[in-house]
Amino acid sequence: MQAGVWATRARMIGAAVLCAMLAVPAIPAGAISRADRDLEQQLRQHIEVLASDAFDGRKPGTDGEARTLRYLARQWFDIGLVSGTNDPGNEWFAPVNIVAREPAQGSAQFTRRGQRMLVAPGDVLVLTSGKRSMVRNAPLLFVGKARRQDFSRTELAGRVAVVLDGDTPDSARQNDLLTQGASAVLTVLDGPRTLEDVVRKRRRAGYALSEDSLGGDLEAFIGRATMETLLKGTGQTLASLEDAAAQVDFTPIVLDVNATLEATTHETTIRTHNLIGKLPGRNRQAGAVLFVAHWDHFGECGQAPAAEVICHGAVDNASGVAALTEVARRLSRGPQMDRDVYFLATTAEELGLLGAHAFADNPPLPPERIVAAFNIDSVAIAPAGTPIAIVGRGLTGLDKDITRVARQNGFRMAQDGDAQDYVKRQDGWALLQHDIPTVMVTTAYGDMGRMRAFFAGPYHKPADDLAQPMELGGAADDVRLLTALGRWFADTRAVPVAAKSARKSTVPR
Ligand SMILES: [Zn+2]
Numbered sequence: 001m002q003a004g005v006w007a008t009r010a011r012m013i014g015a016a017v018l019c020a021m022l023a024v025p026a027i028p029a030g031a032i033s034r035a036d037r038d039l040e041q042q043l044r045q046h047i048e049v050l051a052s053d054a055f056d057g058r059k060p061g062t063d064g065e066a067r068t069l070r071y072l073a074r075q076w077f078d079i080g081l082v083s084g085t086n087d088p089g090n091e092w093f094a095p096v097n098i099v100a101r102e103p104a105q106g107s108a109q110f111t112r113r114g115q116r117m118l119v120a121p122g123d124v125l126v127l128t129s130g131k132r133s134m135v136r137n138a139p140l141l142f143v144g145k146a147r148r149q150d151f152s153r154t155e156l157a158g159r160v161a162v163v164l165d166g167d168t169p170d171s172a173r174q175n176d177l178l179t180q181g182a183s184a185v186l187t188v189l190d191g192p193r194t195l196e197d198v199v200r201k202r203r204r205a206g207y208a209l210s211e212d213s214l215g216g217d218l219e220a221f222i223g224r225a226t227m228e229t230l231l232k233g234t235g236q237t238l239a240s241l242e243d244a245a246a247q248v249d250f251t252p253i254v255l256d257v258n259a260t261l262e263a264t265t266h267e268t269t270i271r272t273h274n275l276i277g278k279l280p281g282r283n284r285q286a287g288a289v290l291f292v293a294h295w296d297h298f299g300e301c302g303q304a305p306a307a308e309v310i311c312h313g314a315v316d317n318a319s320g321v322a323a324l325t326e327v328a329r330r331l332s333r334g335p336q337m338d339r340d341v342y343f344l345a346t347t348a349e350e351l352g353l354l355g356a357h358a359f360a361d362n363p364p365l366p367p368e369r370i371v372a373a374f375n376i377d378s379v380a381i382a383p384a385g386t387p388i389a390i391v392g393r394g395l396t397g398l399d400k401d402i403t404r405v406a407r408q409n410g411f412r413m414a415q416d417g418d419a420q421d422y423v424k425r426q427d428g429w430a431l432l433q434h435d436i437p438t439v440m441v442t443t444a445y446g447d448m449g450r451m452r453a454f455f456a457g458p459y460h461k462p463a464d465d466l467a468q469p470m471e472l473g474g475a476a477d478d479v480r481l482l483t484a485l486g487r488w489f490a491d492t493r494a495v496p497v498a499a500k501s502a503r504k505s506t507v508p509r
Pocket of ligand 1: 316350460
């Protein structure tokens with residue numbers, strides 16, 4: 001698979017060089033209005049290619065990636081973009097290396113006063129965020145619900161903190177205990193969550209950029225019944241511990257049980273790429289505008305024996321990269337802008353916004369010079385004329401200018417309170433963490449009823465394919481508005497200042 005990607009990449013660069021030698025005819029100005037009438041059709045054509053069977057669900061590191069990047073790079077090259085990596089060794093395609101970690105083995109042994117206690121291997125799940133972690137013969141310390149509770153390091157050090165999962169599982173509590181010094185955390189699944197739920201979640205969440213540190217956190221999960229067995233003869237029962245934890249003056253209780261926990265993970269590396277193109281501006285010192293859409297999807301995501309297991313991601317996010325490409329086409333026409341405009345098709349959004357993080361970790365320009373960034377994700381939702389939402393409203397200094405440009409161009413702004421619930425679920429959130437002022441400006445979240453219906457329906461399922469009726473009127477509106485916003489923010493008279501004053505400094509993390 002890897003070799004396929006690299007071989008194809010070499011062919012793509014070959015094609016790019018060949019194209020550079022052929023003059024690309026400029027589009028006559030008179031054709032623009034007609035082309036805009038055809039915008040929905042153009043978007044549909046891109047989506048039909050990117051969500052076709054041949055692209056196999058656009059999974060990072062596969063032939064589906066190679067085909068996707070070849071298609072997009074060819075489009076962008078023909079439009080007139082240049083490589084935006086600013087790295088002569090990696091034109092157009094910025095490498096992103098991802099480590100996939102899957103739980104390999106875990107074991108738990110419990111003793112009381114030197115006596116081994118019998119626990120079946122499947123009854124305790126032990127997981128680590130690192131390669132291999134172990135804690136040997138550590139006492140259990142029952143910390144109750146550990147909500148908004150401060151522990152002293154000496155209290156937790158060398159001990160396994162036993163926490164109640166409760167009705168609303170929240171991994172922040174476990175993480176807090178580990179950062180406060182616990183050797184490991186043992187979560188008693190006393191609420192709705194089961195061991196199978198935890199296994200399923202962890203299998204999906206085990207991706208990270210290869211540069212990120214591994215950590216070696218050790219976490220274990222245990223069901224109610226097994227915990228009861230462990231407590232036998234200690235003078236405690238789970239019910240008595242739960243009662244104690246409910247008291248206002250609760251203090252942690254040392255249990256007469258020691259644990260030896262060990263876990264290992266199996267690692268594989270995925271070599272994948274962000275695609276970065278650029279329209280060079282007149283004034284290289286004036287900063288830049290950035291447009292973003294993730295190209296990746298899951299590959300397979302359906303469960304056998306279902307007839308269809310490939311997830312083609314037509315709406316999520318073939319529609320977004322289609323819109324990104326058509327914004328690039330429109331901005332490439334007309335007079336050269338003052339600022340550079342970057343176009344970024346990210347990888348591994350579905351694995352945890354990893355491509356966007358990689359871009360910000362290793363940016364082609366100092367990130368503080370990005371005046372405004374616009375993410376485009378799953379835009380084939382609403383019909384033409386739907387009001388415009390700003391996802392990330394209030395988190396940047398961009399809202400006022402966006403509203404002004406939208407109104408000037410005849411768009412209505414939505415009352416988008418609910419849309420903010422989704423701000424953390426898109427690449428813009430990763431960029432915000434790196435202080436790049438990023439929003440989604442879109443009709444898709446301007447009609448939350450339709451967006452919710454998508455999330456409850458085909459989203460992240462094989463049904464997000466070309467067979468579903470695809471509404472592209474709103475997506476075409478998005479392209480028109482984003483093009484206007486690109487021109488506005490790339491204009492040093494309209495937006496004279498550098499990014500610093502156009503952003504707020506306090507983004508919630
Ligand atoms: Zn998605």
